[in-house]
Amino acid sequence: MGDLPPYPERPAQQPPGRRTSQASQRRHSRDQAQALAADPEERQQIPPDAQRNAPGWSQRGSLSQQENLLMPQVFQAEEARLGGMEYPSVNTGFPSEFQPQPYSDESRMQVAELTTSLMLQRLQQGQSSLFQQLDPTFQEPPVNPLGQFNLYQTDQFSEGAQHGPYIRDDPALQFLPSELGFPHYSAQVPEPEPLELAVQNAKAYLLQTSINCDLSLYEHLVNLLTKILNQRPEDPLSVLESLNRTTQWEWFHPKLDTLRDDPEMQPTYKMAEKQKALFTRSGGGTEGEQEMEEEVGETPVPNIMETAFYFEQAGVGLSSDESFRIFLAMKQLVEQQPIHTCRFWGKILGIKRSYLVAEVEFREGEEEAEEEEVEEMTEGGEVMEAHGEEEGEEDEEKAVDIVPKSVWKPPPVIPKEESRSGANKYLYFVCNEPGLPWTRLPHVTPAQIVNARKIKKFFTGYLDTPVVSYPPFPGNEANYLRAQIARISAATQVSPLGFYQFSEEEGDEEEEGGAGRDSYEENPDFEGIPVLELVDSMANWVHHTQHILPQGRCTWVNPLQKTEEEEDLGEEEEKADEGPEEVEQEVGPPLLTPLSEDAEIMHLAPWTTRLSCSLCPQYSVAVVRSNLWPGAYAYASGNLRTSTSAGVTSTAPRASTRPCQPPFNKSTPVAQRSWR
């Protein structure tokens, strides 16, 4: 056979020098191919030393190895003829790098070698004409993958030193059927040898499609290797698993749809558009520069960026782009509502959403509409109660055994404070995120404040959520939020001593019965207290909001003043009233009380002061932090106006709140008995 002479050259040709060897080996293969037709029986001689590893192929020293190489070709022909499905065969990978891993048995090893050698052979062959010589008449659809392979080969060898790109076995790609032939398959079908059988089985097993999908392991490995070779990651072994996962995922999620938006991102895009609307200047951008000059006057919108900067020095506050968006949102608020002054109060965190709170003051006479609505609702409540009493009297007449009529009267409702005074001095607007519309919070009633002191609940982020608690809170989350805002403002709005002073029109100090002054104004002569002194002593800071009395108001109101309705009820009830008549007037610390007078919380100082930066005290800012309301901060620096911002969390004060016991009122019969 003419195979012998070329063979001894092979050992000298190592895989790295493959290319040059391949050229010479093409010659061999051609010869081999020609010899093949003549020697259909030689393939039956399976070389025993085919068991060595594939990279060592050059070490094989026998003639039969050539047949070994030829045989896989025949196998392939067989399989092709048998109608192998997806037949990517060995389109990719360099045999020297390909480690056929799953094979563990010896027979499998042989198969591995055979397939490897097959690939080697493929590489070496590389000319379509080769196959033509073999059997031009053999044409079948499964020839396509071979054609694919051929394309690959010609690409490679024509480009010279470049590797790849390797063609993936992508079903979307169509390949030209090449004129391939298969080795002539003789009419006799010889008995497949055990090794051949093993190879066939292994290949068929690999080509088996998975249960869940149409992908076979063979294809997947092909894709994986192509990907690795194209991308060339560093240390591919360590990322093999993740690459495996990614390849599989990509097979099933091809990015074909470029027209439709990703459905998952819809809410994000919507929010982005809303926020984009914030950035457009209101009133149209076509108005000229004259408009610009007019606008740069007094706007109620505060300089949020400046305060944000100072709070950032203190280590508090939202990021600067968030602050800017809040600034724009407040500008939007100012445009929508008739606002006189406005301030960013802070952010309250909730479970599902958070609240951004703005403290505003309306211009004069603007808020009457809301007030009337609220009053109507309370009157409706009173009508209901009267109805209930009438029914009770009817029952009493019928039954012989009289159920004792309850003498309990609900405690008189303490009227809420007028707007623009006391706890309702400011109006509050909330929104969940900049870009969303602002909602106005209702005024707070003393009952709500009193109850808010007794409970501790998280905010969910939705204003109409009911507040389920004991003692029952009169209102929903909007009211609870408003009550907490009122408490926090009253407790934590502070300024340096002397920044505010009382206005000079006094004389009403004694008339109010000790209720204290409730107005202040900025002191124009304020010179600023040195930062170090501010940090040292709490006496340098004062509250500039009114303290809320235990009653729930800032100014005390005697609850027992009889209204007209109560006088109609008869004498018995008047007598009952005489008992608890002695209600003491509640007095709280007056306005502008220094912080050093604040009560301790369980042996803790109520306030902590800090210099914002200890490394440069001359430029730093004095920061005061409340220990009662975590998240309430105030800063002061030199002449600067202070600002308190409650970057408040949803937690209530640190004082422990035990669950409330049922209220014991001395007037109930039960209580009276127990008190004896």
Add this chain to the structure above:
Amino acid sequence: MDADSLLLSLELASGSGQGLSPDRRASLLTSLMLVKRDYRYDRVLFWGRILGLVADYYIAQGLSEDQLAPRKTLYSLNCTEWSLLPPATEEMVAQSSVVKGRFMGDPSYEYEHTELQKVNEGEKVFEEEIVIDKAVAIIPRGALFKTPFGPTHVNRTFEGLSLSEAKKLSSYFHFREPVELKNKTLLEKADLDPSLDFMDSLEHDIPKGSWSIQMERGNALVVLRSLLWPGLTFYHAPRTKNYGYVYVGTGEKNMDLPFML
């Protein structure tokens, strides 16, 4: 939060209102780099800040190659000099849980308790940090993977959670050795991927509802806050690799949680 991406992380975690002032940030960046070099850590995390009455403690953690190995904790008062906190023993843990109250800010401060001995504040800080870390440090699913040889590695191909996954509590795991995994039924375990699902998820935390998930920044950031340990914020930008957690708070557990929900 990873010390390498400190600035971005602080920016993303700022939704809770507490952050760091610029001087602290600057000193952290430099000092954490030095800590990494000196102690030969694989990764250094800035864990957070414990607010004290007089001064604040800044805490950092150092991780070795195996992400789930016990982490070393360092503390500092000024973000420039870091000291290693001594490892805690069982008795110290028990003692410090009894001593309640805020931290003072002075590591040598001794707490007095009638029954037990005095507890050093330094130790107390450490225990508190350990407790909080075990309870609420979290990691998104897929960020770490476990190799069959044992060690846990950072997953370099983690591309972030998708938006729908990011809103579910089950996509987040506790960053500690799993405690409840073995209690799962076989059916549940069959669905788990052993290389990714080897830690406890947040779904089964007790009390239920102790985590709040929110989207911030116009739906571009998912923030988890712990309601049991107020002050812990975890953030993750979906579909990106950015995630981290930071604790800024007083170190006290919120015992009123069941009433507040």
